[in-house]
Amino acid sequence: MKTILAALALTTALTFPGIAMARPVTLTTTLKDYGGNGAYLAIYVTDPKGAYAGSLWMAGTKSKYYEHLSDWYRATGGNTAEINGITGASVGAGRRLEITLDLADALFDAGYTVHIDAAAEDMRDSPNEIAVPLTAEGAGQSVPGRRYIANFSYGM
Amino acid sequence: MKKTFVTLLASTALIAGIGLPAWSAMHGADLFEGPRDAALAAFREAGASPMLVSDDDGEGRDHERRLHRGGDSDEEDDDDSDGGNAPGPAPAGSVAPPDNGLFGTGAAPKVQVN
Numbered sequence: 001m002k003t004i005l006a007a008l009a010l011t012t013a014l015t016f017p018g019i020a021m022a023r024p025v026t027l028t029t030t031l032k033d034y035g036g037n038g039a040y041l042a043i044y045v046t047d048p049k050g051a052y053a054g055s056l057w058m059a060g061t062k063s064k065y066y067e068h069l070s071d072w073y074r075a076t077g078g079n080t081a082e083i084n085g086i087t088g089a090s091v092g093a094g095r096r097l098e099i100t101l102d103l104a105d106a107l108f109d110a111g112y113t114v115h116i117d118a119a120a121e122d123m124r125d126s127p128n129e130i131a132v133p134l135t136a137e138g139a140g141q142s143v144p145g146r147r148y149i150a151n152f153s154y155g156m
Numbered sequence: 157m158k159k160t161f162v163t164l165l166a167s168t169a170l171i172a173g174i175g176l177p178a179w180s181a182m183h184g185a186d187l188f189e190g191p192r193d194a195a196l197a198a199f200r201e202a203g204a205s206p207m208l209v210s211d212d213d214g215e216g217r218d219h220e221r222r223l224h225r226g227g228d229s230d231e232e233d234d235d236d237s238d239g240g241n242a243p244g245p246a247p248a249g250s251v252a253p254p255d256n257g258l259f260g261t262g263a264a265p266k267v268q269v270n
Contacts, residue, residue: 021260022259022260022261023260045258053256053257053258054254054256054257054258055254055256056258057265057267058245061244061245061247062244063243063244063245068222080243080244080245081245081254082254082256083245083254084245084246084251084253084254085246085247085248085249085250085251085252085253085254085264085265086245086248086253086254086265087244087245087246087247087248088247088248088267088269089269091269092269095269095270096269096270097267097268097269098267098268098269098270099265099266099267099268100265100266100267101253101259101265102259102260102261102262102263102265103258103259103260104257104258104259104260105260106257107258121222121224122222122224123222124222125222
């Protein structure tokens with residue numbers, strides 16, 4: 001009995017920090033009716049110094065088009081290992097993309113910024129179309145895009 | 157006297173034949189240089205650099221670049237290979253998200269497109 005209790009306490013102690021240090025965050029990106037084919041979107045984060053910290057999502061599966069997401073591509077060299085397990089299909093005009101991710105608490109209110117690069121077939125590339133600081137206060141606030149994105153928000 | 161007159165006539169004809177077209181060409185060049193110089197001066201006064209040949213001003217870095225799929229579609233074709241050069245990324249749900257410090261527990265993302 002004592003052994004079981006000790007094991008339970010140990011597993012709880014090991015598991016709790018993992019749960020406490022992350023939270024589910026939903027990123028919602030609504031595209032404009034720009035009258036073209038599905039858009040490629042790279043959603044990524046920069047640290048307080050503006051350096052690339054990592055990717056959150058890639059909408060668009062064909063790596064040969066990633067160079068058109070030019071800021072993301074410049075930061076990563078187009079390395080697909082950066083987006084393994086976080087890649088889905090491109091997003092059609094007028095559609096809304098909702099992604100729920102388990103994000104580290106340390107990203108919020110610490111100077112991190114989420115960016116979106118966008119590109120659509122035979123239309124102008126749009127790097128850094130969205131750049132929003134990750135803060136608890138900014139959650140739920142809609143931010144307008146520039147070319148393909150109607151608005152973006154994140155919710156916790 | 158007659159010989160002198162013939163020489164004078166020949167030299168006049170030569171000057172007229174060669175000199176006049178040359179003078180005309182020089183004068184014509186001035187006609188075009190005037191407006192060109194005026195246009196260059198106007199650009200300089202405005203603080204802009206004239207664009208004489210290329211219209212690629214590099215504005216906004218890569219903003220003029222365009223993605224061209226050539227009939228490819230993500231929905232029609234799931235083959236991510238880049239002509240055999242680069243492997244495509246693993247789709248969401250097939251592997252854990254990258255260990256880049258952004259994700260808390262490595263849980264698979266949930267995605268929905270409306």
